[in-house]
Amino acid sequence: MQFSVIGFIAALNRETEKIRLNDGYKHSITGFGFHDVLIETPVHNMPIALLPLNHVTDIIRAYKRRFIELYSDTRIGHVIIFKNHGEGAGTSLEHPHSQIVGTPVTPFQIRSRLEEAIRFFDITGECMVCKTMSEEKKDGTRIILETNHFLTFNPYASLSPFHTWIFPKRHFATFSEITDDEISDLALNLRATLAKFYFGLDNPDFNFVIRSNRPKDATSEFFHWYISIVPRLTMSAGFELGSGMFINTALPEESAEFLRKVEAPEQP
Template structure:
């Protein structure tokens, strides 16, 4: 029979539709030809087609906005929010407005148009994460900004308008409502249990083991109990930390390793599906909060339609236990730590 499951963090209900259960292999999309890099603004030699870089890890004696870079960060040419000016808000009767002050950047993850994150060298993957952290810490100093959202869209149906491997960062002048709601639930749990909800969640997942996909010294990746999508995974630091900016170099190395691992498994299991990878972190300058930062990996293997939009309940045809089992059947490199 179908089963309704509640996520302990969001308190959202999910329908695990076992009556129409599917194994992850049932979702494999057909192979699609790539458009190529001839006109790609992110490829080497096309640096002048993007705004000037704000950060780059590049070879010695190479000039900014020229070839020779390994990771490059530029403002988004079509930014959702723009830097400059003070944050101003205004009430108009029952409506409120706020100036669109913020930051929208693109992290170009490598010069190769066709080498995606799981296929980078380990050293290069760590460089990508160091770029994430460096921009996070730099923008944290801007008192106008309240929240930083790091995210990666992979594939057109997940919102990626360009094939070249990249991720994005948007810094907002307010804390998004969903973040405030999540923090309120975590605070209530802390007040009742005097423990972190996420730390308890990881302990439970490690004890049961049925939904664990990978782990190493610093991170745990698992399919959440109330997964919204087939093969959804959460990646959490095993030490309690409120904000992503507190990650040290050793943690970034371990995070890069586990991200390459699970993204490689996902690519093999369901033929490189579209996905969104999103950061959940504490609001800026609140690193002492009771929050526990993490990433959520959301494969776009099912369609969000009328029922989901109307109820905020998701229908998932693949139980997370089956998804985790399928991902664990994928061979991994011998360097993986257990």
């Protein structure tokens, strides 16, 4: 069983009034928002990779429920679901948990991704994620695993070693539209992917993020939600900070081949 609690180190405050402030070139907004911690299991040091499948399914259901609840507040601009696993990934709480944050604005990085998806759609008439998935399946060298509703692979332009994406095969723009069957299949896929990290990479620190559009944009043709997982095996430094480009010391084809060969013990 898992439950959601108010973030004890909350970055935002749900009691604060949302007020925009403008003073010349200086623009700001008060720290209104929601910052929840989702306790994934009562068992200390039990990662998702080792949890029973029905437990992982419950976690994803809790993600969906809270995602919808936060977006029902019209003051919220964006909701992000993420997990920091290990000190190298920025965790400040050792007990297994995820975080769900509702911000009063849509962050610049999110707007940039949406704008790039729109540009791609305007040029090609296709969803960028659907096109990527189609080409990755044809190539096959970067695929890690495939389940009924999801494809897991290392993108050809991976940011870092073992950078991994999980794409839903069905086109839908927002995580709020995931079905019960897809939740069950995502639990299977996500646990299997993280188990390959756990046993193949010796339980590395990692971050994962659910990248999704808003529920009110559920009919969007150009955006397609997905999960990004970044194992923290290397450190970004001055070049990455100064250029916005990333040096990856591992070929994604070799990373995917390695992970495909990892055989995790069967879990209930």
